[in-house]
Amino acid sequence: MAKILIKDGLLVDTEWQRHQDILIEGSKIVRIAPDIDAEKIKGPVTVISADGLCVLPGLIDAHTHYHLVSRGTVTADSFAEASKLAAFGGVTTVVDFADDNKKSLSQSLDARKKEMKEMAIDYALHMGVYSYRDDIKKELEDVKKKGIGTIKLYTTYKDVGYLIEKKEDLKKVLSACKELGIMVSVHCEDDKIIEKINKNWKGEHRPIDHAELRPSIAEAEAIKKMGELSKELGFHLYVVHLSSKEGLEEVRKLRNKGIRLSVETTPHYLFLNKEKLKGPDAPLYVMTPPLREREDNIALQEALLEGEIQVVATDHCAFTREQKLESNDCRTIYPGIPGTEEMISLLNTFRISSGRLSMQQIVNLLSTGPAKEFGLYPKKGTLKVGSDADIVLFHPELPWQINKDTIHSASGYSVYDGMDVNGKVLMTILRGRIIMGDGIYLGINGDGSYVKAVR
Numbered sequence: 001m002a003k004i005l006i007k008d009g010l011l012v013d014t015e016w017q018r019h020q021d022i023l024i025e026g027s028k029i030v031r032i033a034p035d036i037d038a039e040k041i042k043g044p045v046t047v048i049s050a051d052g053l054c055v056l057p058g059l060i061d062a063h064t065h066y067h068l069v070s071r072g073t074v075t076a077d078s079f080a081e082a083s084k085l086a087a088f089g090g091v092t093t094v095v096d097f098a099d100d101n102k103k104s105l106s107q108s109l110d111a112r113k114k115e116m117k118e119m120a121i122d123y124a125l126h127m128g129v130y131s132y133r134d135d136i137k138k139e140l141e142d143v144k145k146k147g148i149g150t151i152k153l154y155t156t157y158k159d160v161g162y163l164i165e166k167k168e169d170l171k172k173v174l175s176a177c178k179e180l181g182i183m184v185s186v187h188c189e190d191d192k193i194i195e196k197i198n199k200n201w202k203g204e205h206r207p208i209d210h211a212e213l214r215p216s217i218a219e220a221e222a223i224k225k226m227g228e229l230s231k232e233l234g235f236h237l238y239v240v241h242l243s244s245k246e247g248l249e250e251v252r253k254l255r256n257k258g259i260r261l262s263v264e265t266t267p268h269y270l271f272l273n274k275e276k277l278k279g280p281d282a283p284l285y286v287m288t289p290p291l292r293e294r295e296d297n298i299a300l301q302e303a304l305l306e307g308e309i310q311v312v313a314t315d316h317c318a319f320t321r322e323q324k325l326e327s328n329d330c331r332t333i334y335p336g337i338p339g340t341e342e343m344i345s346l347l348n349t350f351r352i353s354s355g356r357l358s359m360q361q362i363v364n365l366l367s368t369g370p371a372k373e374f375g376l377y378p379k380k381g382t383l384k385v386g387s388d389a390d391i392v393l394f395h396p397e398l399p400w401q402i403n404k405d406t407i408h409s410a411s412g413y414s415v416y417d418g419m420d421v422n423g424k425v426l427m428t429i430l431r432g433r434i435i436m437g438d439g440i441y442l443g444i445n446g447d448g449s450y451v452k453a454v455r
Contacts, residue, residue: 001026002046002432005038009050009393012359013057013383014368022055024389027431032385050393053426056363057383058092058390061340062370063240063264063313066096067115071334076318076410080445082340083120085408087436087443089341090392090425093122093380095313095370095453097152100130102161105139109146119448121430122390124374126185126453128152130162132169137176144180147452149375150238151182155222156189163191171233178235183262183373183455185238188222188247189214189289207282210290210330211274216244219289223247227254230261237261238373241315243269243289245299251308262373263303264311267339267346268415270300276415283324285415286333287315304365305356311373312347312365314339318411338409342402342416344394348423359396375455393427400424408441 004024011020011032023031023041038047066082068075077085086094098105098112105127116123127148133139140151153173154162164170177184194214203209223239227250230237242248242265251263268287273294276285285291303309317336327333344366351357371381378387400406402416428436435443 003041003043004046004048004389004429004432005036005041006048006050006055006391006393007036009053009055011055011383012363014360014364017360022383022391024391024429024432027389029383029385029387029389032383048393048427052395054359054394054396055383056090056392056394057367057381058392058428058430059090059344059366060093060095060370060376060380061086061091061314061316061343062095062311062374063266063315064094064096064340065315065317065336066094068317073323073334075336076320076323077338078410079116079118080120081408081410082316083443083445083448084441085338085341086121087428087441088408088425090344090394090428091121091340092390092428092430093124093376093451094340095124095126095374098125098127100128102131105129106142106146109143109148113450116450118445120435120443120445121448122451123448124376124451124453126150126152129173130154130164132164132166132173136173137179140176140180140182144182144454147450147454149182149454150185151177152185152187154187155226156187156191156194158191171229174229174233174235178233181455183236183238185240186222186226187240188219188226190218190221190225193218193221205329205331207286207328207330207333208274208277210286211277211292213330214288214290216246216292216296219244219247220250223250223254227259227261231257231259239263241266241269241289242300242309243296244292245296248299248303248308262310263308264313265300265304265309266313266315267343268337270297270304270350271346272415273297283328283333284321284413285337286324286330286335287317287337288335301350301354305354309365311370312343313370314343316340318409320410321412337415338407338411339415341407341409342414344425345400345402345421345423346416348396349421352422374453376451376453380451389429389432391429392425394423394425396423398422398424
């Protein structure tokens with residue numbers, strides 16, 4: 001059984017941080033101590049010096065869309081390519097999505113799992129539910145047995161068939177989730193508000209208009225409605241990719257009423273605004289919900305610092321630069337951007353600039369938090385004896401610039417292009433095996449494992 005000894009690093013877990021050594025045997029962490037002598041370990045052992053580095057639990061990107069077939073095309077990053085870029089970003093587990101074929105959730109799940117067997121990192125899945133069926137509770141029971149602990153609902157996209165339109169049908173789905181202990185994650189944009197705006201719209205449909213056609217009031221209203229249903233029916237609500245100050249205020253109102261909900265945001269809603277939706281490259285920055293104002297960035301940053309946000313994920317949905325620039329019409333631009341690889345460096349740079357965020361909090365937002373939210377903890381998301389040896393060696397001060405030559409997405413661009421950041425992943429270990437080190441990718445396609453994500 002292969003052994004790895006990581007020495008002299010600063011181990012950072014959500015609950016503690018200290019200079020200690022960490023011993024891996026096979027796929028598990030077996031010992032953590034102030035000084036582990038390699039000569040006293042039976043058999044061969046690989047010793048890795050982590051002097052001056054932070055040793056973190058493997059990161060979890062809890063919102064990805066890798067190799068997504070959409071709008072008659074497929075996203076840029078295959079499962080193999082996505083695994084590679086994730087490894088360079090210290091991400092050892094992702095939570096992707098299985099789309100509902102509206103016939104059988106179990107069949108839909110099995111199909112997505114089969115597709116993802118090419119992954120070189122571990123993966124869990126959320127289950128999309130896009131219609132009500134009389135036997136939906138039985139379908140949910142079946143997928144829960146297969147490791148689904150969270151469903152994904154939309155309050156928009158009626159035009160593409162993602163929206164459960166009848167409130168009584170939606171309630172039946174939500175009640176079934178409550179009974180089965182399944183968390184409900186929701187893309188919150190009110191379809192009626194968006195539909196009315198688009199119907200009465202007299203302007204153009206440039207990328208910058210996307211922000212007006214899908215305004216923050218639509219997000220806030222959808223959060224309000226889902227929160228009220230959460231209070232009425234008692235299910236655990238998880239708001240994905242919170243994008244606005246207005247949506248955040250609605251979250252606060254709901255929490256003040258005693259409603260339990262979890263919130264996720266993304267680096268692009270924290271650090272980018274709709275100024276990016278101007279100019280010839282504007283289509284590159286189109287995603288849904290759209291980028292908003294600088295004041296929205298500031299509000300979300302403050303909420304992050306105050307502990308109001310539980311998870312930072314990326315909604316990685318990468319199209320190539322060429323695909324994105326095929327259209328300048330926000331209705332037909334392929335929506336989505338890359339982001340998994342850049343995630344920790346962006347958060348760490350914000351930690352340094354704000355002076356109010358600790359490395360432990362970053363670990364909580366990018367690893368422990370999502371692991372606990374989605375039932376992966378303590379297998380994932382922590383440095384504990386017995387946990388999977390998913391480990392990241394991170395240099396917290398190393399400066400570098402994000403650009404198309406320093407990231408690994410097949411999209412060929414980054415929305416953070418030209419941004420100078422601090423902090424870089426130097427080594428990524430998945431279940432006791434080095435999959436990236438010294439800038440060399442060592443991942444093996446098909447070596448990733450499906451992980452059940454049941455709370």
